[in-house]
Amino acid sequence: MSFEEYMRMRRRLLRELLGEVEPLFDESWREITPMWDSDGRLEPLYAIREYPDKYVVIIDLPGADLTTLSVDLKGRLLIIRSKLKQSVLFSNWGTVQREIVFTEYAKTIELPEDINPEIFEVEHKKSMVIITIGRKSK
Amino acid sequence: MVFPYYYEEVYDGLIFIETKPLELRKPSFLILGLPDAGLVGAISTSHMVRVLEMEEYGGIESYRYFPPVAVIHKGKPHPPIRFFYRDNIAALVPEIAIPPSAIYPLALAIIDYAQKRGIDYIISISGAPVPNRMNLEKPRLYWLASNDRVAKLVEGMKIEEFKEGLLVGPYAIIFKEAVKRRVNNLLFLAETYMEFPDPEAAAIVLETISKLIGVEIDVKKLLEEAEVIKIKTRELMKSTTQSLAKMGKGYEYQMPLLYA
Known part of the structure; x- marks a missing residue:
């Protein structure tokens, strides 16, 4: 795997992780927002x-x-x-x-x-x- | 020195509290208003408590299953689920959404409590979410009885029996357990919204319960105040919807495989 391929994969994984975490954060935030x-x-x-x-x-x-x-x-x-x-x-x-x-x-x-x-x-x-x-x- | 009456009983992490002795005439009814689709049960029972001027006599607390909540009324703490009574009717009115982890123990404990208190009939008020509710002028009401004796209560009333479908939530467990233990349980299901409070559906259930128990429950005020009730119950509806989603309430839209 080249360095560019590694960085692309890293960016994709980070995006996916963020996509999973963000809704959870939104949900808990909504629960404490009047x-x-x-x-x-x-x-x-x-x-x-x-x-x-x-x-x-x-x-x-x-x-x-x-x-x-x-x-x-x-x-x-x-x-x-x-x-x-x-x-x-x-x-x-x-x-x-x-x-x-x-x-x-x-x-x-x-x-x-x-x-x-x-x-x-x-x-x-x-x-x-x-x-x-x-x-x-x- | 005279101590105030206080009795509590623990059922699997749920504390049933009585601050007054419960004395009901016969036949006695326990009406359940646990929050569910459209908050049909919660809105119905809270209206009934108000118009019948029912007296608070206790409630259900849990340091294991419920969020750490104190319901403060006139400066005093009350349990998150409150009990009221008058004549031959006891009613359970919630102040919070029921967490999914509390569903099984709560349903079983309610049946145990009703049996110990000699309640003749447990009446469950639930909402049946339908996607086209906003197009329905008058939502339909269905009944489901745990045995033939209970089914006789609704004989002659022009409401339909709930014959096929899935039930999800505390009322499903209460019904199954009532059948198993031969406890009298009558479940009313009013067509409603999944995510929005529905005072109109609550009024339809109350009209039927009024005939059933032979006590006039005026729903005029409930319908007049429907908009304010919908505003006041938004938070409870929101947390109930989140709780219903976690317990798989969406399954109620699904036809059982056997009948598809």
Whole structure:
């Protein structure tokens, strides 16, 4: 094995190792990150469905005013924001023993590398927002 | 000096605590709201406890299986799974997602506890995740009974029997063990989302349970407050989804090989 071949293999193995470790880190990080911030933003629940030709992102935005919904795709980042129909006040809860008024949803989701941004559709059913993004054929 | 009532019993690393003596009229029901798909059980039982003004009498703690959590209410610690009762109904309401390692011991301990307390019927409330839930105006409800005596409870009710499919999670173990030990267990499965809280499905289960136990449980408030409930239960739903994924809840989408 030449030195160049050795370095290529080393780089590939490092990439693979990083690919395995990163999601684990993301998962543990998510588990200790609250789904809200003290500026009044709530993080919505979402699910990603994978199909051969597309990805479908389903986001639940209960209480959202969907006329204010904005969904943007910047590179691989899907950025979702929507105001709430009414502010929601929670008081003396969790680790924050004071009142917090929530006024909007905000979430950025990193999509897989093989998305095809030419196909991009947004629809909603009740509080569910369904975003379809194309997937490049292999 | 009068000491407050306190009783605890340990089942394989799970501590069942009673801070008041449990006295239930007959026939008695233990209603389980363990968190599952759509949080159907958790939302149903917590609503039931609220509208029936049920009294807290204990709960389940575990220093072996549960995360090191203290649920603080009015400045006092409560177990992560709480017990409430009124008349002939006891209810189990969770504050945390159940870790996969706790599923087997918890399911077996619940059956043991119900037998020791002379509970006549264990009612399990679960969610059956369906991919097209958002297209369903009204989710369907299914039942599954551990024996013919239990099946008679739902006779005449217009709900379908769950005849084929896979069950995953604590209710699956409770059901299998109930069949084996001839314990009365009735499982309700409401069509729901896998990853999103579903108060509408919870309301459908509660309407049926209300008829079954002969106690009016008003679900109007549950439906009116559905959006706020969905906001408040996002964290529990997220940790439950992670736990369900680890225990293989996705198998429920699968048809058993024998019937494919």
